Amino acid sequence: MWRVLDHTADLAIEGSGTGGEEALAGLCEGLIGQLTDPEKVRVTGVRAFSASGVDLEDAIVTAVGDLLFASQAERWLPARVEKVTIEGFDVEIVCAGGEFDPAVDTLEEIKAATYHDFFFGQEGGQEGGQEGGPAGGPVEDRWVARMVFDV
């Protein structure tokens, strides 16, 4: 599940789910939905975007940045997220997709995945997040992954 959040200058996307991997998958699905019309992408294969970081935030921002690079620079369009794996500070995002076809596909320009206002953790903000995470309240079994993109 994902939603676009209000953000004055750029694009903020929040993914959520019952676990961290589901939340990150939601964030990536949201990014794909902003990049293109996933229904139109002709899926010809899968690509894995893996990253290790000094912390989980670093790994997630790097892996999502790699997914973005594939679309912006290599013209490989993701259509859906197949699998997300998080182990320690290692992240892997596997997407199905295919080559950008200008006759069929649309592609929005998104410059970069950023660290700013990044949040990854359970609602209530006790894990992994920085300032500005979702407001307090009862801790639920709901994970959130939020990222701001420069557009």
Place this chain on the structure above:
Amino acid sequence: MSKGMRVTIGFSDLEKISDYSWRIPRRGAMRVDGILYGSESIIKKVVEERAAEQVMNVATLPGIVGASLAMPDAHWGYGFPIGGVAAFDAEEGVVSPGGVGYDINCGVRMLATRIDADDVVNDLRSLASMLFSRIPSGLGSRGSIKLSRSELLKVAKKGARWAVEQGMGTTEDIEFTEEGGCLEIGDLSMLSDRALQRGTDQVGTLGSGNHFIEIQRVDEIFDQAGADAYGLRRGQLVVMLHSGSRGFGYQICDDFLKTMAREAVRAGIELPDRQLACAPLKSSAAGQYLDAMGAAANYAWANRQVMAHNVREVFAEFFSTSPQSLGMRLVYDVCHNIAKRETHLVDGREQKLVVHRKGATRAFGPGERGVPSRYTAVGQPVLIPGDMGRASYVLSGTKSAMTETFGSSCHGAGRVLSRKAALKLKSSDQVRREMEQRGIAVFSAGKKTLAEEMPEAYKDVDEVVDSVAGAGLAKRVARMVPLAVVKG
């Protein structure tokens, strides 16, 4: 202040210096005061949007000199606010990619013409349509120029000069480009494969988002001496172009944010925000960043030079004459996302600094080094694009900007509505119809661009310019209104 601790500030915490300047007194880990420029109503929005908090965060960085500054068009950015200016001592300070932004040397260029706008008003739709078809725009647009890696490195070293050497422009263009369209840089072996890959086919492309080419009419002259020096007159047709370093610059920023995060830890610099990642200017990482950033800045100048050449070619073809006979002279080219080594008077003595301008324009005053000799009596032109429905400005730099803001001014109107909110308000088709009803022809590559870039999404540039002029950071010279718009 440590990572994760959010500072907060309200309007009542500010000290009023004048009608157009407000102080955030130094507190906590701030090494210097913050100063916000703008009218009371503008500053209330700046505070509301958390940009004032970002000014405070910047004030904590080592070696910052004077004050952490925000221009009247300031709004929330990554680490540094957009509209932020910060100068760091060349020995004790730092350099931060977040203080420059992703689109390194995003900037504005303006071409004058001898054409009276009223004489060609019925031709403008066709003319803009030609510009739209000839100059690649939109998401990840690729140009007709394909560079080998060795040629790309020449672009990165030579900037606008590279384009002129290829026959795309004149030596006069170089004279009227900030820094002569080229920053001196060293070795470029640190550039990543990704950066080089992204740079090979985007020279001469507009890009998307708020990048544009506008055909404008000079609507009002405020300062005749400035207008005479810049070659502007009421009713004149001019062309304004806004673009940057494209994917090449974005990638360099992205690459170095990671490097700088490690360098900040190594140097023991506590960052209130990870996007403020920086390195001491004495470190090799800082030198490498400044070289890589310079390469992107040069790429951006080459990009705008090539596009300006193509604009001239389109005009020449359309009017069946030459660019020279149309008087298509470059008024000036300014960058508004950059860090530059400059020397300024600080407390009465010259100090070597690295001045970060992120969404801020250099505004050097009369007689300053770096101002073209033709403009030395009036100061450099400061090009301020507004939104696509209202107006843009040519201002001139002032002596007081030199003492107050390291010779800096605002860079545009600044967003006031999120893209999401704008999309909810109107569709692109609706915006197009409204613009056309007002007599402004509009072309756009992106489906959502017109809605996202609707005039209501921006502050009123008149109000921003009132604040800049009121604060004495720049002087109004001319106001232009849009006649035809090509958006990315």
